Amino acid sequence: MMNKIKSLVVAFLLISVASFAQGNDQPLKFGYTNVEYILLQMPESKQIESELKTHSTQLENQLKGKYSEYESKLQAYEKGASTMDKTIREDKEKELMNLNNSIQEFQRSAQASLQQKEKSLVDPIITKIDKAIKDVAKENGYTYVISNQALLAGPEDGDISPLVLRKLGVDPAKAQATPEPAATKPAAAKPAAATSKSTKKKN
Template sequence: MNKIKTLVVAFLLISFASFAQSNDQPLKIGYTNVEYILLQLPESKQIESELKTHSTQLENQLKGKYSEYEAKLQAYERGAPTMDKTIREDKEKELMNMNNSIQEFQRNAQMSLQQKEKTLVDPVIAKIDKAIKDVAKENGFTYVISNQALLAGPEDGDISPLVLKKLGVDPAKAQQTPEPAAAKPAATTPAKSATKSPVKKKN
């Protein structure tokens, strides 16, 4: 949810100076909630599904790498006392490289998940942005702000139902409580971590 909020933060204050009315007409201000509108769209379920699939793939890959690391670490710990120094040092180097690889994968997986989310959400946000601007122009609103920045205002200032109609969604069927449009992706870090030093060199 936090990532979705980050992606829509640019819409906390949306101005439409180009729609300003002439000086003899009153200022007309509307408000809406981009995150709420995003939740109502059919695309939100698709975003949730694709993010979950992508997250699961990354997590399974990471778990596989960690399981391999754990198996090699345990084998090393069992055999280390009787290993030749050269072999032991080679095993230690291999384990350190695997540990570094796991940590790099964790960082890359997080970036991949963020990029995937941005790729999925940005086009929908652009569509919502256009719908808000169209509604503002058609209904004579000079400005439209986020209701998250609104302390008080008339009910008829809420343009969310009009925006939903513009986007082909029946406002009467919209959920009343805003929720995240996409479920929080599964963590890409396994229960354990490979961040600890895998071995202690023996002389």
């Protein structure tokens, strides 16, 4: 999930709040934060992860069922192909090819479904965080707020994350460090075996 969230917050690498710029006689004030970090501190984050896990498991189970059907029919074909009538054998081979194509198509659809599910869950929270960041910037006189992922150096008092967390109702003292991203696999099952065996006619 963490890797996926990163892709959804990429637009926040530079958050401009120039509309809150101070007068010409006042210096520019820069702040920085990390949208992913803020999101992970919010109560909604655990609910998002739970819902994505449930959705992913459902997709995986359905895909495994499809593969199990394919494997069962492939084994039956290989066992009886030598004694099958040519017409029946060709029909079985066509069925196996269709099942294999169906598995591959489902894998693509499952990935798209998981991404859409995640987007629908994360987007409202990102919007909420965006508003909080802009509110904090306006209330504290920040001209610009940038992502700390793009920051090479800066003062500690430029980090507005604690202010944003308070604005969102989260206690900064209870905030957890951003975990190392773990590679998350999309819903998938063992790919269907190549049908070259099944389509090789036996005489």
